Amino acid sequence: MKLTLLDQLREQNPIVFNISNFVTVQDVANGLNALGASPIMSEEVAEAGEMVGLAGAVCLNLGAFTVPQVKQITAVGQLANQAHKPLVIDPVAVGAVAYRKQVATELLRTVHPDVIRGNAGEIAALAGLDWQAKGIDAGEGAGDLVTIAQTCAQKQRCVVILSGPTDVITDGTRTVQVENGTPLFQTHVGSGDMLSSIVGAFCAVEDDAFEAAQTACLVFAAIGQSVASSQDRMGSGTFIVKLLDALQFTTVAEIQAIANYH
Amino acid sequence: MKLTLLDQLREQNPIVFNISNFVTVQDVANGLNALGASPIMSEEVAEAGEMVGLAGAVCLNLGAFTVPQVKQITAVGQLANQAHKPLVIDPVAVGAVAYRKQVATELLRTVHPDVIRGNAGEIAALAGLDWQAKGIDAGEGAGDLVTIAQTCAQKQRCVVILSGPTDVITDGTRTVQVENGTPLFQTHVGSGDMLSSIVGAFCAVEDDAFEAAQTACLVFAAIGQSVASSQDRMGSGTFIVKLLDALQFTTVAEIQAIANYH
């Protein structure tokens, strides 16, 4: 775990080009900005090459798209691959919506991500495992989650982050589990989207995607946990305000002090 | 008034599929989430059938759309009708913009909503009444508002919510007026959009749309009033933060204690 990557990120201020989810785009931009990265967004394929050229990393969020946007998303992914820019894919809802799974599967045929980040249902769907039938509620064994994440990583040949109360980060062989976090992440729509783009920001300053991914997860989870523990009975409105503040101010030492991973 | 529907909503966590207004989509998603429902959004017609299938209710916000989106909105509305999913329509600006009125009128020819929610100008436009000419400022008699809402409900054969300092809820025969609320709702763009989607969430847990609509109005208005009264001279930035918190934490008993309707 290379927590000093956070200092590097803040020093280098990498540009992250996001194909964003229109529901959460403003929070994602503000989250990246608060942490110390620089967000750019575009939906126009004519400027995709330039945007990828400016970027230190690219994040494709599949949270809300139309058919024309799928073409642009695919083009951006291919351009990122060609330019050897780190690529993160967030396959929103591929576990619940067959159409989403079909689009993501097609995309993964022509685009190779460095990192895929999703929840258990999404990662299981891309692993080809039947998880949805069991639901994604707590109570499922952590062992299963590791297997799912590893299977997905092996199948998709990339680093996989399976987010949840415990984040599982794996390259198919090596696995790290981050135990930090807070249930408040679930109360605010877009926490997952924000994490995916933050993973991109860490990939922009660290070539090893497995290192970048696990550090991003620890930083985000620990900062969220720290915010949640600062007040009793915090609501989702207050949480996002304080989360943005904390993304800006939390130090490596403060994260180190509460880091809980294995 | 069945305030216990709020507890049911929080227990059942119904999915509300929103055709959203891009200006306010994130607040709407967060508001639904904070209250205890689960928001999904999509602009792609190819997944409309699946989205409607997942949903406990559908809300069509006509606040900002392009011609291609009108096709998707219409398809979603028809699918909701076919699947007998409760359907809420928010006809934003149909009182002020002739093009919006034309699109909404066309939509209402092929799609039947369970609830329409709008302000006085919007509801009057859909009732075929000449309200715009008189303006929508305060000082108009409440009696007029009831007549407008009832006329619209009878013409459109659905429950109508006419929102304002007093919310008028009617099925064309029975009428309830909710007197709770706060002027702060007007200071935050998207309060009305949030209410429309919350009406959808209540419709997902209560078959009687008239009951669901009036309860949604009372819950939202009372929570807003409670937030506003918690601090002198509250601004719109603080209001939305505290509103999201309060949507999450306010209990049925707390709402009951300040409920003001007849």
Next chain:
Amino acid sequence: MKLTLLDQLREQNPIVFNISNFVTVQDVANGLNALGASPIMSEEVAEAGEMVGLAGAVCLNLGAFTVPQVKQITAVGQLANQAHKPLVIDPVAVGAVAYRKQVATELLRTVHPDVIRGNAGEIAALAGLDWQAKGIDAGEGAGDLVTIAQTCAQKQRCVVILSGPTDVITDGTRTVQVENGTPLFQTHVGSGDMLSSIVGAFCAVEDDAFEAAQTACLVFAAIGQSVASSQDRMGSGTFIVKLLDALQFTTVAEIQAIANYH
């Protein structure tokens, strides 16, 4: 500097029609609303004429657009010119992305803005000056910024606002510099977009675009500075909440007390 324009704006509640940037649209709408203006947004060309007709001013934000949207943006700009409605253009990223510069240049061939607002790199690009090569970091002389803004204003024959730690406002001959502000504006994505639309709101209540532009800059910068100084080590999450509150409540006298311009 006509600070009393703020009182006029709050009294007249002008409608500002925004072609918005999807990343920041909600904050822009809330910012306009909080200050006392009334935002409307639309992406549909079929209602462009009506929207322009309703509006007291029009603001075209070029922050995120697709090719079809460029057609709508152009149509809206031309309609604003024909109807003699004040027109503000925010040429986001024209300094960094050649495609954006090309679209903006094309737009400026058929649409005449009353005000252009951008940062140093954007204004230099529209002035035809080679600024990007030098970067846009602090340390550049303020004298250069004035020259860049004036050159752009002369070339584009309109008022130009070059935003930064010092805002330069010029009609090509007369120049005002506003020294108020806070680095917190940079921590929140969309501060510039919000300012551009607020410039539109001031143009709606003051025929002299140079007066309107400088007053808008002073009001926005002074309110931001006042918010930032109200708390040590404020983060970007807290800043936007308090900024919205302060846009609503700050008086002309409070701004006058800290106004710093020449």
